[in-house]
Amino acid sequence: MAIVKLSTTERRRLSVFFTCLGLAIVAWIFTTLSSPLPFIINEALVYKNSPQKKAFHPLQADTIKITIQGTGWQMLFSKMKPDSKPITVDLTPLESRNYVVLSSQLKLINAKRDANQQITAIDPDTLYFDFTNRLTKKVPVRALLGIDYQKQFAISGNVSIKPAYVTVSGPADRLQKIDEWKTDSIKASNVNESIATRINLQPVTEGNLTIYPKSVQVNIPVDExxxxxxxxxxxxxxxxxxxxxxxxxxxxxxxxxxxxxxxxxxxxxxxxxxxxxxxxxxxxxxxxxxxxxxxxxxxxxxxxxxxxxxxxxxx
Incomplete structure (x- = not known):
């Protein structure tokens, strides 16, 4: 196999050529990524202004596809490090119909987003809901404890929770599956005295459920x-x-x-x-x-x- 021998001048010219080629490619990539570019990402939905006299069940997934008018850099970074910004949907229209058109709320949605993260399209654009009679049910509160006690110390009595029951509102078929409501985990270490704290209840993950109150007082007796x-x-x-x-x-x-x-x-x-x-x-x-x-x-x-x-x- 023949080996091409280059002179010092030819090697210098070849090095300059590849250097320029590399700089051109970098400049092209930088220019392309800096140009306006629409891209699609998935975002979660959260609801506000839920109907108080109706229970509802979304007939579609709790995520939607949104098209953002951004740049190639933003698209690249969104793939590398997703920055989730849930879409807040106003459910006031459900008072008179069983669907919500997201494009009619697009101006309000974009008002809460950065200027370089504006949404241009939403898929699906219309959300449909199934309605049932709204019922209420009282269920006991269960405290989740993650407590590490000091040596020779431990819980010495029943945990007191006030109020002991919370009211859950929602569809009858969903309420049948709810027998209790848990608090957020109460965590402490090296404990050697009783604990009295106010703790939030675990949040509602479904838009057709509400709980009241949203926090309780928890007293944990601790003794040697x-x-x-x-x-x-x-x-x-x-x-x-x-x-x-x-x-x-x-x-x-x-x-x-x-x-x-x-x-x-x-x-x-x-x-x-x-x-x-x-x-x-x-x-x-x-x-x-x-x-x-x-x-x-x-x-x-x-x-x-x-x-x-x-x-x-x-x-």
Whole structure:
């Protein structure tokens, strides 16, 4: 294969040629991207001024295609780093009809957008809605907790939520599927005292639903926990033949954790320990395991000693 040898002058000329070619290509790309260029992107829809006496269901997707009169640079950056700006649609026309024409609201929509991000066309231009009777329903509020407690501290009682119920309005078929409404997550770390905060409810994601109120007061009792041990009598269950059964021992030691504020109130009558005689009759157990069938809320059982008891059936 022949190798072309170039002189110093020829190599210099060739280098200048490719340099000029590269600069020309860069200039062409820059000029092209700087020129006006319409491009299409997807945008989400959000609604305002929903009809108060009607429930509605959109008959199309909650995103639309919009044509923006921008530049090639804007089109390029929109592909690389999408800058979502939801389109706000005024639903006032639904008071008298079942559709909204977006082009009639285009001037108001563009007024909220940058001058170099003006919308020239929308697809679809007309949004249609299905109407049903609007109903209301009260559902309980559930607080989402993301709390990390300091060592030996924990939640010590029921979470208080005020109001405990919120009113949800919307179509009957949609309300049937709603049994509760969650709050935004309550997050905290290294907690060693009770929490009282106002938290927003999770927002409505459908335009045909509304909730009231939109925030609630949440109180979370927090206390330091310590261990306590009590002697709990063992209750024999399923003695169907009323046999004379003697159990050994008659009491077991139950070790549990409880909050300091409730420590003095923890007594044996708040606990119930049972042993099932059916385990001997039906399965041949020689000792009976002890089960705690009742104990106070927010107490954590550490151990039961002994875990199994002996028994004698007297004839």
């Amino acid at each position: 926990f310590t261990e306590k041990t009590l002697d709990i009598p063992v209750k024999l269950i399923n003695n169907h033949n009323y046999d004379n059964v003697k159990v050994f021992p008659q009491k077991v030691k139950v070790t549990f954790t409880t909050s300091l504020s409730r420590y003095k109130d923890m007594s044996d009558d708040l606990f119930e320990a049972t042993a099932d005689l059916d385990l001997w009759r039906d399965h041949g157990y020689s000792t009976l395991p002890v089960q705690l069938t009742r104990f106070p809320p927010f107490c954590k059982i550490v151990k039961v000693s002994p875990a199994n008891i002996d028994f004698i059936i007297k004839k």
